[in-house]
Amino acid sequence: MKRYITKRIISIIPLLIGISFLAFILINLSESDPAEVALRVNEITPTETAVAEMREELGLDKPFFERYITWVTSSIKGDFGNSFVNNKPVIEEIGQALPATLMLALVAFVMIVFISVSASILCTIYEGSIIDRTIRGFVFIAEAMPGYWIGLLLIWFFSIKLNLLPTSGMSSWTSVILPAVTLAFAYISTYVRLIRNNMVQNKNENFVLYAKARGMKEGIILKRIFKNSLQSAITALGMSIPKLIAGTVIVENIFAWPGIGRLSVTAIFNYDYPVIQAYVFLMAVLFVICNLLVDIVTAIFDPRMRKEV
Amino acid sequence: MGGLNKLMRDRSAMICIIFLTLVVLAGIFAPWLAPHSPIDVNVKEKLAGISTTYPLGTDQLGRCIFSRLLYGIRTTVFIAFITMIVTIVIGTLIGGIAGLFRGKIDEIIMRICDVFMSFPSEVMILAIIGMMGPGLTNIVIASIIAKWAWYTRMVRSIIIKYADKNYIQFARVSGFSRWHIFKKHIMPNTVGEISVLATLDAGSVILMISALSFLGLGVQAPTPEWGMMLNEAKNVMTIYPELMLAPGIAILVVVAAFNFLGDSLQDAFNVKRGKRGKRMR
Numbered sequence: 284m285k286r287y288i289t290k291r292i293i294s295i296i297p298l299l300i301g302i303s304f305l306a307f308i309l310i311n312l313s314e315s316d317p318a319e320v321a322l323r324v325n326e327i328t329p330t331e332t333a334v335a336e337m338r339e340e341l342g343l344d345k346p347f348f349e350r351y352i353t354w355v356t357s358s359i360k361g362d363f364g365n366s367f368v369n370n371k372p373v374i375e376e377i378g379q380a381l382p383a384t385l386m387l388a389l390v391a392f393v394m395i396v397f398i399s400v401s402a403s404i405l406c407t408i409y410e411g412s413i414i415d416r417t418i419r420g421f422v423f424i425a426e427a428m429p430g431y432w433i434g435l436l437l438i439w440f441f442s443i444k445l446n447l448l449p450t451s452g453m454s455s456w457t458s459v460i461l462p463a464v465t466l467a468f469a470y471i472s473t474y475v476r477l478i479r480n481n482m483v484q485n486k487n488e489n490f491v492l493y494a495k496a497r498g499m500k501e502g503i504i505l506k507r508i509f510k511n512s513l514q515s516a517i518t519a520l521g522m523s524i525p526k527l528i529a530g531t532v533i534v535e536n537i538f539a540w541p542g543i544g545r546l547s548v549t550a551i552f553n554y555d556y557p558v559i560q561a562y563v564f565l566m567a568v569l570f571v572i573c574n575l576l577v578d579i580v581t582a583i584f585d586p587r588m589r590k591e592v
Numbered sequence: 593m594g595g596l597n598k599l600m601r602d603r604s605a606m607i608c609i610i611f612l613t614l615v616v617l618a619g620i621f622a623p624w625l626a627p628h629s630p631i632d633v634n635v636k637e638k639l640a641g642i643s644t645t646y647p648l649g650t651d652q653l654g655r656c657i658f659s660r661l662l663y664g665i666r667t668t669v670f671i672a673f674i675t676m677i678v679t680i681v682i683g684t685l686i687g688g689i690a691g692l693f694r695g696k697i698d699e700i701i702m703r704i705c706d707v708f709m710s711f712p713s714e715v716m717i718l719a720i721i722g723m724m725g726p727g728l729t730n731i732v733i734a735s736i737i738a739k740w741a742w743y744t745r746m747v748r749s750i751i752i753k754y755a756d757k758n759y760i761q762f763a764r765v766s767g768f769s770r771w772h773i774f775k776k777h778i779m780p781n782t783v784g785e786i787s788v789l790a791t792l793d794a795g796s797v798i799l800m801i802s803a804l805s806f807l808g809l810g811v812q813a814p815t816p817e818w819g820m821m822l823n824e825a826k827n828v829m830t831i832y833p834e835l836m837l838a839p840g841i842a843i844l845v846v847v848a849a850f851n852f853l854g855d856s857l858q859d860a861f862n863v864k865r866g867k868r869g870k871r872m873r
């Protein structure tokens with residue numbers, strides 16, 4: 284087990300180097316000169332001397348590889364430079380926005396786990412019945428619905444028509460409900476499908492037949508089926524955490540939720556390169572680390588998974 | 593081709609195929625089918641209800657919604673098609689090289705794919721649009737860059753799967769050239785499987801493109817696009833919520849048809865999708 288974990292951790296090091304390199308060159312491939320953009324954003328006329336000064340300030344006059352090393356070393360320390368727009372450190376901006384996103388993702392995650400697990404169990408118990416078919420029909424439609432449309436419909440129904448919940452912003456605890464439901468919606472459909480299919484498949488395994496032959500109670504058999512399907516569910520749900528955090532972009536923009544998704548889209552409109560770069564880098568690192576943790580957790584649960592790598 | 597017969601018997605899958613063909617035809621013939629210009633503003637007729645002149649009413653600028661929906665097929669659906677085709681071509685080329693030559697090249701390509709796939713696709717697309725700025729071409733390029741690695745991987749694994757089959761080994765022993773075997777035996781199977789995967793993916797590409805346009809990062813006004821139309825409908829949501837219905841339903845139905853068709857194709861041709869092949873959103 285220890286060997287598996289060390290092996291797995293070592294295997295992500297080249298990946299992290301690749302990611303940092305990609306995040307770095309993405310911005311450097313840009314057609315526009317960052318120094319010029321930095322000046323334009325602050326409404327300074329980009330004269331030749333001003334651009335040259337800015338290039339020096341941003342360290343753009345140094346060779347490519349040196350800039351990459353400086354960027355990586357300072358990024359590891361948490362210094363992603365200053366925002367072009369308001370000159371504040373990027374890490375501060377992200378630090379301010381991150382809790383809102385995490386809260387939104389957490390609430391959505393709880394909804395996803397609760398609803399998708401219970402719906403899948405219902406589907407498995409009543410396989411083929413009207414309940415199963417209704418849930419599957421619902422899943423099918425939900426998979427094809429654009430997330431932002433769901434968000435708009437929810438705003439219209441709950442905020443405008445019934446006037447129950449706030450339309451946008453983060454004013455009270457009720458503000459989180461609509462964005463979280465919107466965010467959870469798409470994932471619930473995927474996971475109900477996944478967990479249900481897995482459980483129904485497990486239902487036909489020999490161990491279920493054996494348990495039935497021994498005359499075990501339905502409830503206990505169901506518990507065993509669920510336990511067997513747990514592994515794939517954990518993998519899928521674990522992978523959804525970074526996807527949820529990254530996927531808040533659209534939801535945050537509809538509901539004016541002050542998180543990192545909105546921060547990044549605003550940064551795109553403002554050509555605020557340091558913010559975009561930091562966002563991309565942090566998201567990819569988060570994705571890789573979550574991936575690693577999920578792999579380790581599944582390896583603990585299921586020894587068969589340790590053989591790979 | 594047992595799969596094709598199976599598919600022909602699947603009535604709901606056939607309905608999806610017919611429906612999607614009609615959608616594509618409606619997009620191609622939009623200039624003849626649309627009763628009005630999709631971008632002509634007519635403030636006098638704004639927010640009109642359903643009538644014979646305006647089959648689905650008008651929006652806040654008095655533009656015919658039905659015409660905008662029809663022209664929207666050209667942007668939303670056709671751009672999704674272009675994205676898919678380019679991605680598949682790139683994926684087949686690079687994945688083909690990796691799968692056929694194996695060895696060092698394969699190793700390097702797979703590591704690059706690993707890096708690309710370690711970004712959540714949403715983040716990848718945002719990063720590229722952040723670098724190149726909002727715009728239609730840029731979201732296409734961004735989606736291609738975000739997706740090519742997955743297709744490359746799928747093509748490679750399909751080719752490797754077939755390379756071990758007995759009849760390929762027999763062909764090899766019989767002295768046929770590598771190129772001949774690839775062209776005659778591996779290529780047709782790969783193309784079939786990849787097109788099934790592409791159908792499954794098409795819905796998510798449409799969702800992605802319309803979502804980016806909804807955020808204002810993709811198609812720019814006044815070009816009609818379904819996601820854009822929803823964004824415009826958002827602004828008058830309090831006074832005229834009906835405006836949200838048409839474009840939303842259009843996206844829903846087309847994406848659902850693609851998803852359903854993809855599932856049927858997958859069943860009919862018995863294709864397995866990769867571990868990472870979960871639909872993106």
